[in-house]
Structures are given as C-alpha cells and as structure tokens.
Amino acid sequence: MKPVELPFAVGDAPVLVSHALCPYVQRAQIVLSEKRVPHQRIDIDLADKPLWFRALSPLGQTPMLLQRDGAAVVPLFESAVICDFLDETQAPALHPAAPLARARHRGWVEFASALLNQIGVLYSAPDEAAFETARTKLQDRCATLEAELAAHAGAGPWFGGAAFSIVDAAFAPAFRYVEVIEPVLDAPLVAGLPRLAAWREALAARPSVRAAVAADYPERLRDFIVRRGSWLGRRFGAVALNAGR
Numbered sequence: 001m002k003p004v005e006l007p008f009a010v011g012d013a014p015v016l017v018s019h020a021l022c023p024y025v026q027r028a029q030i031v032l033s034e035k036r037v038p039h040q041r042i043d044i045d046l047a048d049k050p051l052w053f054r055a056l057s058p059l060g061q062t063p064m065l066l067q068r069d070g071a072a073v074v075p076l077f078e079s080a081v082i083c084d085f086l087d088e089t090q091a092p093a094l095h096p097a098a099p100l101a102r103a104r105h106r107g108w109v110e111f112a113s114a115l116l117n118q119i120g121v122l123y124s125a126p127d128e129a130a131f132e133t134a135r136t137k138l139q140d141r142c143a144t145l146e147a148e149l150a151a152h153a154g155a156g157p158w159f160g161g162a163a164f165s166i167v168d169a170a171f172a173p174a175f176r177y178v179e180v181i182e183p184v185l186d187a188p189l190v191a192g193l194p195r196l197a198a199w200r201e202a203l204a205a206r207p208s209v210r211a212a213v214a215a216d217y218p219e220r221l222r223d224f225i226v227r228r229g230s231w232l233g234r235r236f237g238a239v240a241l242n243a244g245r
Contacts, residue, residue: 003072003073004052004055004056004073005052006052006066006073007050007052008040008042010066010067010068010073011068012068013037013038013039013040014037014039014040014065014066014067014068015039015040015041015042015065015066016028016029016032016039016040016041016042016063016064016065017042017044017053017057017062017063017064017065017066018041018042018043018044018062018063019043019044019045019046019062020043020213020214020217020220021217021220021221021224022046022062022063023116023173023174023176023177024061024062024063024079024116024173025062025063025079025212026169026172026173026176026209026212026213027063027079027080027082027083027166027169027170027172027173028063028065028079028082028083028086029041029063029208029211029212030168030169030172030208030209030212031082031083031086031087031094031166031169032086033207033208033211033212034092034094034164034169034208035086035090035091035092035094037086037090044062046060046061046062056075057075057077058077059077059078061077063077063079063082064076064077065077065082065085065086067085079170080106080109080110080113080170083109083166083169083170084106084166087166094164094165094166094169095165095166096160096165101160105159105160105165105166105167108148108159108167108170109166109167109170111141111144111145112167112170112171112174113170114141115138115141115142115145115171115174116173116174116177118134118137118138118141119138119174119177119178121134121137122134122135122138122181122232123177123181123225123228123230123232123233124228124230125230125231125232126230126231127231128231130231131230131231131232135189138189138190139190139191142190142193142196143193145193145196146193146194146195146196149195149196149199150195157198157199157202158199158202159171159199164206168203168206169208169209171199171203172203172206172209172212173212175199175200175203175204176204176209176213176217177221178190178200179200179204179218180218180221180222181232183239184232184235184236184239185235222236
C-alpha cells in the first residue's frame, strides 16, 4: 500500500490527532501529560476530515496516535487502546500492576465511556421531559460510581486511592461536561454523592486535566450544544440572552 503523505512530520515523538471538543482525546492527552511524553497535537475538523486522516483512521474518529516504527508511521486508534499502549511503553505506570486490579480498572474505563454516552443523550434531548429522563439515568450511573468509590477508593482522592490512574483520566472529561452544563440548570445535574463530588473537585484541579483542553473549551462546548437545537441548547441560548439584557 502506498504510504500516506502527511502535512507534518512524525519523528521520535508521537503525534496526537485531536478534535478540540472530543472527550476521548482528552483521555489520551491527560495520560501523555501525566507521563511527560514529548508529543505534538494536531487538531482537525471532524466535519471536514483531511484526506490523510480518512486514509489512516479506520473509524474516522479521534483520537489517533501516530507512532513511528522504524521507517513506518503506525496509526493507533481508540482512546483505551492508546492509553494502554502508553502505559505499557512509558513510565510511570497508571494501571495497577496486579492483573485482577488492572482488569477491574479497565472495566471502569468502559463504564466511563457509558457515562459519556449518557451525557450525549442528555445534551441531545429534544425537550425538557426527555432531558429529565436522561438526567435520572445519569444520576443512577453516578450513584453506581459513588458506591464503587465508597467500597474501594479508601482515603485517597482518586479512583484507586492515593495513585492517579487511567480510570481518573477516563472520567475527567465526563465531569467536565457537568461543570459546563450545571450553571444553566435550576438544580445540580448530579447531587447527593459526596465521594463523587470530592473526586470531581480533585480532578478539576489536576494540572494534566486542566491542560487537556483549550481555555475557550466551555464557550465552544456551549456553542456546539446550542447548534444541536436540543432543549439544553435552547436553555443555553435563553440564559445568554437574559445575561445580555
């Protein structure tokens, strides 16, 4: 197969192909930052995908990590795969060493993806009734997470206790949605879960989490939701209109 021509060089440092709002990109970015891996980040427009990206990405999704292997450039796709690859090749380890504990963590990374999917249902809800149904389902998932934290997190601020892990990197982008959405609601999106609230606060203050998005991320996310024409988008629009009066 003819090599794909890239508009940038891939050297010893990997290239993270990104979209500015993609929560799965944030996972990979957080792990790269936690491990202090030199890398380049390239943002693309998923509504107008470059030809080189379409040629390299089997699913047409971000993130994609371009890693040099000799003369070849190997594209890695799917955030969980990218994070696990980085964990296997770059110190410090962010997964537990014990196989059973590591498998448990990987399971909760998948749960984080399910939580992100539920948040997508929430911000796409066409009316208030559908939004409230989605909110209830989101609260139920968060209650499950609260119970897991109570059973296993111990005294530490992170999912596994004292050590930051890939599970933390996986949930941080989901909680970032909550921080953007809650200010326009009449009641907290997720309430009555103290361990989850403390975890969210610790993640929001973590330098790698803060640096995973640009400074204008909240505004861009609000604009994205407004353009969907959902109930939440109309709520954002109404709040902005009232603030301007």
